[in-house]
Amino acid sequence: MKDDNQSIFNLVLASTVHDMKNSLGMLGESLNSIFEQFENKILEPKVRDHYGAVQYESARVNNLLMQLLALYKLENEQLPFNPNYYNLGDFLEEQSCKFIPLMKAKGINYQIKVAEDLEAVFDDNLMATVLENIIGNAIRYTKSQIHISCSFDRLLTIQIADDGPGYPKQMIELAGDYIQGIDQSTGSTGLGLVFAKKIAELHSHKDVKGNITLSNGGELGGGIFEIKIP
Amino acid sequence: MxxxxxxxxxxxxxxxxxxxxxxxxxxxxxxxxxxxxxxxxxxxxxxxxxxxxxxxxxxxxxxxxxxxxxxxxxxxxxxxxxxxxxxxxxxxxxxxxxxxxxxxxxxxxxxxxxxxxxxxxxxxxxxxxKQTLEPIKIAMRKCQWMKAIELCANVANQNPKYKNTCNQLKMKCLIANEQLDEAGQFIKQLQKKRCAPWVLRSQGIILYKQQELDQSIECFNRLIHDYPMYLEGYDWLAKIQHQLNRPIEAQKTLQKAVLRSPKLIKRQKLLGGLAEQNNDINSMTEAYRQAVKYGEHSVFRSAEEYVKLTKSIGLQLKGDAGRQRKTNRRG
Incomplete structure (x- = not known):
């Protein structure tokens, strides 16, 4: 009986998320079409900011929905883990494509640095959800620059760096225990980091574990997020 | 452009x-x-x-x-x-x-x-x-394996990005052309700490063709362990287990695959056949029922799954009737 209820809930949750994602997609695309009519005109900063805000928030809701569904499935051991070989250049370009209209509107420059033929094993669906959240955050906090880079040395490291104020000290000090950082009063729940860590751990292979780290500084002087997987 | x-x-x-x-x-x-x-x-x-x-x-x-x-x-x-x-x-x-x-x-x-x-x-x-790989694919469609292998090397040289795809196609050609020793050598070059799924798959197929069945099983087991959603690994494993006269193991292997994806009719029919051989009538009925269900809109549907489903339901009824008679007798 309990299993029955669970599978009904599962189905309802999955199809609700699916419908909401569809609506958000339509919303975003309609907004982009409106915005593109103004592309060659100079927009008032206020209008641009509003546009950016709607873009950002709808991308964020979409991403939160994906995380919610994945975390729920993970808890119930129903999350399909489907690792495969992927080209990192293609993969990272696709992740940033999702944010091009938003970055344009906010005047943010982004760069991807990765070797053309670098390939690695991961679940691209889950990794995409992680990166979407992190890149979205970087766009929210950066001043003008975002660098996405990737290297392979025993572990695959994907790094997202910005030139914003960086991660708050207490967040870095949580050192992995991000569930502690969930604070409903600030509006930033930190769910993205909890999710990122879970997904990194899911990518553990043999005795090598996946992990994430937060730091500040680097070339751009802002926040640096790194996800490392074997 | x-x-x-x-x-x-x-x-x-x-x-x-x-x-x-x-x-x-x-x-x-x-x-x-x-x-x-x-x-x-x-x-x-x-x-x-x-x-x-x-x-x-x-x-x-x-x-x-x-x-x-x-x-x-x-x-x-x-x-x-x-x-x-x-x-x-x-x-x-x-x-x-x-x-x-x-x-x-x-x-x-x-x-x-x-x-x-x-x-x-x-x-x-x-x-x-697609455009870059087209010449290789044309040669492959015409079964011109040597020419295709040569083209793979050229394309990979000019486009480092497609190196892995070209290796994959070259491997396909070597196996199709029955150049198993060369294919085995090539596998050795490609092996890394973490093999791509297609490398493990090719290695398993080469070993199978060389009649090294135990090693081949080991290889496909590794494939489904490292890449549990790569369902073709289960199909190969079940095929070899069946050949080695281990139909119960083969059935279990295919059951793992249909749990992940029930839609492939060919796999459901194989599973139904194995269950029949193993006298597992419930699993047989289930497999053919799924084959009929997912075959409804598919180009791969056939009369076979309907016939087999009818047969297995008949067997189920007979089984129930048999049990019923026994109970009655006892009563």
Whole structure:
């Protein structure tokens, strides 16, 4: 009986998320079409900011929905883990494509640095959800620059760096225990980091574990997020 | 650089608002000819009348055929050009991906929601890859294996990005041409700490063809351990277990695969046959029932699964009747 209820809930949750994602997609695309009519005109900063805000928030809701569904499935051991070989250049370009209209509107420059033929094993669906959240955050906090880079040395490291104020000290000090950082009063729940860590751990292979780290500084002087997987 | 203005596109999408949005994206990319249909059946008709360069199909198309079944039918009946780029649009990529048999894979997957930038990037890459690899594929279709292998080396040299795909195609040619020793040597070069799934698969097939069945089993076991959603690994494993006269193990292996994806009819029929051999009538009925269910809209349906389903239900009834009689006698 309990299993029955669970599978009904599962189905309802999955199809609700699916419908909401569809609506958000339509919303975003309609907004982009409106915005593109103004592309060659100079927009008032206020209008641009509003546009950016709607873009950002709808991308964020979409991403939160994906995380919610994945975390729920993970808890119930129903999350399909489907690792495969992927080209990192293609993969990272696709992740940033999702944010091009938003970055344009906010005047943010982004760069991807990765070797053309670098390939690695991961679940691209889950990794995409992680990166979407992190890149979205970087766009929210950066001043003008975002660098996405990737290297392979025993572990695959994907790094997202910005030139914003960086991660708050207490967040870095949580050192992995991000569930502690969930604070409903600030509006930033930190769910993205909890999710990122879970997904990194899911990518553990043999005795090598996946992990994430937060730091500040680097070339751009802002926040640096790194996800490392074997 | 891809000249989109010369290309014809077909959108298969039952959600008309979304289809309109995608159509606008394609128009903005420069494609002047775009048709839209709302079902797989209509798509098949459209492909009989036009030759499309790009097909964008949703995976979920309502109660009839789904996007994967559409692709299978188009390939099976030669309704699309080998050059046609087929992009599967999905809500959840993983779910759609495990449904595809390896010989019927789309050229790319794109997950909803997406914007024009993402769609263009996906299409740019899929079309460029298809164009670059086309000479190799032509040679392979003509079974000119040596020529294809030579072309693989050339393409890989000029495009380091496609090196892995070229290696994969070269391996296919070596196996198809029965050059098993060379293929085995090539595998050794490709082995790394973490082998790609296709490397493990090829290694398993080579070992199988060399009659090293125990080693082959070990290889396919590693494949399904490292890549549990790579369902072809289970099929090979079950085939070898069956050959080694271990039908119960083979049945268990296939049951693991259908748990992950019940839609492949061929696999359900194999499973049903094994269950019959093992006298496991309930599993037999279940497998053929699934084969009938998922075959309903598929080009791969046949009378066999109906006949077998009837037979297994008959056996079930007989079994129940037998038990009933025993109880009555005792009473």
């Amino acid at each position: 891809i000249h989109y203005s010369k290309l014809k596109a077909l959108i298969v999408e039952d959600f008309t608002e979304f289809a309109r949005a995608v159509s606008t994206m394609l128009r903005d990319m420069g494609i002047s000819h775009t048709d839209t249909v709302t079902s797989a059946e209509a798509a098949i008709q459209a492909c009989r009348e036009h030759k499309y360069d790009i097909i964008l199909s949703d995976y979920n198309l309502g109660p009839q055929k789904d996007g994967q079944q559409l692709l299978e039918e188009l390939i099976e009946f030669n309704l699309i050009k080998p050059k046609t780029t087929f992009v599967m649009v999905t809500a959840e990529k993983n779910a759609a991906m495990v449904m595809a048999a390896i010989e019927f894979l789309p050229d790319a997957y794109v997950t909803k929601p997406f914007n024009r930038h993402l769609l263009k990037s996906k299409l740019d890459k899929a079309i460029a890859k």
